[in-house]
Amino acid sequence: MIIEENKKKEGKNEKLLIDLCECNLLLNYQFDRELFDICVPCLLKVALKKEESEETRKEAEMALLALSSIRDNFVKKELYLNEIKEIIQYHQEHHNLTQLAYQSAWEFLLYRLYKDKSLNEVIVNELHFAREARRDLEELSKCVDWERGKEEEGEKEKEKVFIIMRWLKTITSYFHSCELWNEELAVLIGSIVQVYQVAKDNYKEIGDWCIHLLRTAAERRAVNVKDLLKGRAFDTVLEEFQRPTLNEKIANNLFFFFVNVSNRLEEKKKDEMEEAKRKEMKRKLFEKMEEEGFEDIVASFYEKFSYIFANHNVFIYL
Template sequence: MSTSITERFNELFSEFEDCNEDEQKQKIPEINEIVDGMNMEEFESVFTKDLYDKMNKMIEEKKISIENTILLLKHVGYSRKLKNVINLYFDESSLSRRFEQMIIEEEKKKERKIEKLLADLCECYLLLNKWGSSKLFSICVPCLLKAALHKEGKKETQKEVEIALLALSCIYELFKMEQELFLDKITEIIKYHQEHHNLTPLAHQCAWKFLIDRLHKNKSLEEVIVNELHFSREAARELEELTRNVNWKKKEGEEMNKEEANEVLVIRRWIKTLEIYFLYCRLHNEEFTELFGFIVQIYGAAKDNHSVISNQCIYSLRNAAENRVVKVEDLLKGGAVDAVLEEIQRQTLDEVIVYKCLQFFKNVSERLKEEDEDEKKKVKRKSSKMEIFEKLEEEGYEDTITSFNETLNICNIRHYRALSLKFSDYLVNI
C-alpha cells in the first residue's frame, strides 16, 4: 500500500526534532518537493494551527533554527499562494505572533538591522497570513519594495524578486496605506521592467496587482496607472504573450507541463486583477477596446475546458459594463457584448454566471436608455443601440431572458445585489 503525500510529509517533519541544523537543511528541499505535490485539500490538512504552534515550540526549545524555519515556511507560503489555498490557521498560531514581534524588533534595530532577515520574515508573514496586521505594513512594504527594486534578470535573483512581489500582492485591497509608502518604488519597478524586462511574468503581474489593489483607497493613483504606466496596454500585451503558449484544448485538471501551468496561473491572476481594476477605476482611456479584445479572446479559448478562467472573464466584463467611464462602444468594439451573449445562452450555467450576465445586459441597457444633449454622442449611442439590438434579436436573446424567470428569483434571494424582476430592464429597444 502506497504512502499518502500527507503521511510522507508528517513522517519527514517528525524526523526534524532529532536532526541537527545542517541535517534539517538537507531535508528541506525534499519537504518542499512534497509540498509542491499537494492538492488544496492535502495542503489544508497538513498546515494546521497545531503544526505552526509545534514549530514555534521547536524554536523555543532550539530544535529548529529561525533560518531553517524561514527556508521551510517561505516555500510553504509561496506554494500556498500559487495553489490559491485559503488557509487561516497561521493567523491564529503562536508562530505568527512570534514573527510579528521579530519584524517589529528587527526594524527597531536601525543600524544593526539585518535587511535579509527582515525581508525573509516579512515575506513569510504576508504569504502565510490571510489578512495580516496593518501595523506591520509600514515595515513590510518599504522593505520588500527595496528587495525587488532594480534587480538584474539572473534566475536566482528573479526568484527572490518574484517572492517579494508575490508577498506584497497578498495585502488585501481594502487596507489603506499612504502613497508615500509605496508609489515611487512600485512605479520604478514597473517602469524598469518595461525597459529591461527583468521580471518573471508572475512577478510583473504581482507588481501590478499590488498597485491596482491600492486604487480603491487611493483614487489619485488613477493618473499614474492609466496615463503614466499605461496599465490597459501593458495588461493586453501581457495577456497576448501568455496565451500563445497555452494549449486550451486540455481539460481542467488534465496534466499540463510546468511552463503551461505557470502561464495559466498568471493569466488567471491577470483576469482577477482586471476585475478589480474595472470595479474601481474612474478614468477612461482609449486602450480599453484592445484590452476587452484580449479578455474576449481568452474567454473564447477557455470556455470549453477552463471554466474558472472563462468565468473570471465574464466577471471582469460585467464590472466593466457597470463602470461609468467605460463606453458602450468600447464594449461593442472589443467583442464584450458578443462574449456575454454567447455565455448566457450556454446550456450549463450556474446561477452566479447567470447573475453576472444579466447584470452586464442590465447595465448596457440602462446606459443606452440615457439621454444626451451632445448631438455627436446621440448619433453614436443610436448606432450602438441598433448594433446591439440586431445582435440580440438575431440570437433569440429575449427568449433566453424569459427562460430565466425562476433563476431571477433565486439570484434575488442569494446575491447581495438584487436583480430587477422587470424583463424590460435587460432588453435593448430601438
C-alpha cells in the first residue's frame, strides 16, 4: 500500500501515506529496507513543519516516534542527515517540539552512529548531544514528585518518567557508540547522578539504569576519568556501596565501575605531561577511596563476588 500510494502522480493521499509509514515503522520488528526510501523522507517532512500549533506538534511527535523505532542501522545518510540536523537545531533555538518528539529525534540519530562513525563530529560538537540530554533530564526531573513513587503518580508524571527512561536508554547508545570527547560530558554525568539520587528509592528501574550508565561511562574511552570525578560519579558509587539494602545486580555494576576505572588508571602514558596527570588523578581517587573505607567495602563483598575474580580475571589496583 505504501509503494502504490507513493507511485501516484495525481491524487496522492499524503495523510494516508503518512499513516501507513508510521504504522509500518511502529508495528514492525523486521524492516523492509527498500521502504526506508519512502518512509524516512515522508516522516521527516512532517517533522520539519514550522507552523506553531498543537496539531503540528503532535504530528511531528508521532512521525519522530515512528522514526526512532528503526533499529536497523542501514538507513542511507542522504535520506536523513540534513533534515534531522535541521529538526534538532530548529528546536534548540525555538523549542517547537514536544519533549518526547525531541528525544525521539535524538534516538533516531544515535542509532545511526553505531554503523556510521562519521556522525561523531555532528552529534558531539555540532548538535551537542551531552548538553541537550543534560538539559532535558533536568527539566523532566523537576516535573516528577519523586517522593510519592509510581503508585501515586498522575498521568503527566507518568509521561515525564517515560521520557526520562527513554533518554537514559539513548544516553546508553551514546556511550556505547560515541568516540569523541568534549567538555560537556562531565555535566551529563552529573545529571545522571542527580536523577539517580532522586529516583533510587521509589523508582527502582530508573535508579538501576543510572548505575548501569555510570558503569558504561567508566568503560568508554570517550569519557575521561576526570569527567567521572567532576560529575560526582565516584562519590555516588562509594555511597551506594555502603547501602545496607544493596542488591547483587547493582553491586555488580558498582564493582565493575571501579574495576574499569582502576584498569584505565594503570595504563601508563608516553607523553610526560599526560603521565603526570594520570598519576595525580590516581592519587586523588585512591585518597578518596581510602577516606571512604573502600578497601573494607571491597573485602566485605569479596566472598559474594568471588566468582567475578575467578571467572572474569579482574583485579582492582589498590
